[in-house]
Amino acid sequence: MSDLLWQKPGVAVDAQIQAFLAGDDVILDREFFLHDIAASRAHAEGLQRIGILSADELTGIAHELGTLADDFRSGTFVLDERFEDGHSAIEARLVDRLGDTGRRIHTGRSRNDQVLVATRLWLKEKLARTQALCLEAAEMALQRAGAEAGVPLPGYTHLQRAVVSSAGMWWAGWAEAFIDDSQRARDTAAWIDANPLGSAAGYGVNLALDRDHATQMLGFGRMQVAATYAQLSRGKFELAALEALGSAMLDLRRIAWDLSLFTSAEFGFVALPPEYVTGSSIMPNKRNPDVIELMRGTYASVAAAKSEIEHLLSLPSGYHRDLQVTKGALFHGFGKGLQALALLPDLLRRMQWNPDAMRAALDPSMYATDLAVDLARQGMPFRDAYRQAADPGRWEQGDPQASLAARVSPGAAGDMRLDALHARLAALR
Structure with a gap:
């Protein structure tokens, strides 16, 4: 492992303790490494604007950061156990290539605001993806609602036959649901669109950092003003994003439940595309709706991520190392959630009704x-x-x-x- 950023002269590092401290940080940091690089570029520009870096030093740093991003994308550079985390990897690369110039990059910032700004940029990206997928699902549902408005479908309450409904009404319900989910993702993204870079460890620094410039350069809607609130918002903003994703996951779970029932032989209302079903290892006759069953189960991953972060947030103000654990939960929740949600629009487009079976069920x-x-x-x-x-x-x-x-x-x-x-x-x- 490269030298630790916080290591003091004469203090030995215990390997077992360090492994516990670092955990799987360096692996998790691959998720937002490119965002960390972008924020480092913005920070370097800010340092040049207040005279900490010269124009030539900024040019060198900007070039090396761009090269590092390219190397990471291509796999030439791998973020691995050589480094404590992604933040130290960036600094180590700059020091290796630029010497003392690279050692200046951390002036006026902490790993606390580094992880905050990288996470915030990552969350904006994931919420934009959530919104787009919800819009895509809603658009498909609306198209089919109009096309199939008059196709009779039994309406159920308590899983018992209730009244005559239609495929159009079924589709319209999901269309409005995913419109709401898209709006919630958009509104949440706007709420968390605040730049924490420049808050350092939560108390600011004795430098006139140009935080407005960094805010504009990184595409944030506003600056998170109070340096102390930047730390207080860690976990809180992640929870808000997971709740927005969870709203879509709840609807995905319920639509998957409908399709689980409708594809059964007892209903026979729906046929799934062949790619969305699997077979049994022992029963040759089976066509199992595994995809929609796993869609149905995905909410559990998002709910677990929310629960883990909520339990971590029973903390006083200021930074605490416990907050490191929020990353794994966040990445897992969004990873599983968006993976499932991405399959939904195509499923909605290609599933087929069996109108004869639907009409026959109308007693x-x-x-x-x-x-x-x-x-x-x-x-x-x-x-x-x-x-x-x-x-x-x-x-x-x-x-x-x-x-x-x-x-x-x-x-x-x-x-x-x-x-x-x-x-x-x-x-x-």
């Missing part, structure tokens, strides 16, 4: 609510109409198209208001 009892409402419209008190419609002797097999057309309350099958959802979708793009 006479599912028109009872229509009968009760019709009697109430004719002047009968609804509770009396309800009792009459509850009599199985009055149930008749109805016309599903007529039932859907008569459902004219806004948002129902007869007045789906898809134009309003299209307008919300367009506003989020």
Whole structure:
């Protein structure tokens, strides 16, 4: 391992203790290493603006940081156990290539604000990806809602047949859900879009750092003003991002549950694309919906990440090494969540209904609510109409198209208001 940034003269480093301290930091830091490099470039520019670095020194640092980023992308440079973490790797590279100039890069900053700004940039990127995938899912659902508005589908409550519904209504529900999820991801990204670089270890430094310039250069919407709050927000902002992702994961879990049921032989409403099913190692007849089952289970990874970070945040103000543990949870939660969410738009585009099976599942009892409402419209008190419609002797097999057309309350099958959802979708793009 390279020399530790914090190592003091005459103090030996115990290998076992150091392994516990570093943990898997250097591996995890690969996730946001490029963001750390970008923030180092912004910091170097700031140092040049206040006279700590000369113009030539800044040019050298900028060149080496760009080369390091290229080497990392190509695999020429590997972030591994030679380094304590990604931050020390950047400094070691600059010192190796530039000597004393490289030793100046850490002037006025701490690994605390280094990890904060790299994490913040990473979170913005992941929330943008979350928003984009939710929009893609919503757009696909809206397209199919319009195209399949009149395809009858049983509506269920308590997993029991309830009323006549439609594929269009099913799609519209998921479209609006993922529109909301996209908006939440966008709003969360705007809330955390604050630059902590220049807060150092949480108390600022005795240099007139140009934090406004760094904020603009890194593309942040604002500067996180209070140096002490920069540390207080660590974990808090990560939780907010995971909660936004978790909102989409909850909807993904429920849509996967629907598809798990609808693809079963007992329902037979949906056929999945062949790539989304697997076979059994022993039963040749099986076509298992493994992909949607794993989609259904992905929320657990996001929930576990939130729980781990929440438990870590029972801390007083200031930096504490416990906060290092938030990285693994954050990366795992977003890694699993976005992996699952990325498969959803194509699944929604390619899944196929079995209209005959859906129509065959519409039994006479599912028109009872229509009968009760019709009697109430004719002047009968609804509770009396309800009792009459509850009599199985009055149930008749109805016309599903007529039932859907008569459902004219806004948002129902007869007045789906898809134009309003299209307008919300367009506003989020």
